[in-house]
Amino acid sequence: MSTLNTIGILIVIVFSLMPRILVASSNKININVEGDQRCFSTNGIPDHPTGNFPNRGNPHKITEQEVYLCITTSPKKKRTVTPIRGTLGIAINGVQVRANTAGS
Numbered sequence: 001m002s003t004l005n006t007i008g009i010l011i012v013i014v015f016s017l018m019p020r021i022l023v024a025s026s027n028k029i030n031i032n033v034e035g036d037q038r039c040f041s042t043n044g045i046p047d048h049p050t051g052n053f054p055n056r057g058n059p060h061k062i063t064e065q066e067v068y069l070c071i072t073t074s075p076k077k078k079r080t081v082t083p084i085r086g087t088l089g090i091a092i093n094g095v096q097v098r099a100n101t102a103g104s
Contacts, residue, residue: 025095026045038070038071043052043064044094044095045064045094050062
């Protein structure tokens, strides 16, 4: 096994054994079904360690947000493409997927 492979395996082991304390403890996500809508209420903080921000490549720091987003529980396929602006999706940990932002 090459040294590079060994280092990669060690990194995976270290991250998988990382204590829960290092995980972002301020993560909040609540998912409810309200009528025909699935609604997400979140602060947008991930439930895992992140990089250090701000940094030279990204001057913004990670801060809590107030996000309330609902989607239909019965989506229907359209015949034409509809451009999406804003939130494209939301992860089960409450972090938004916003493809048209610098942080994507």
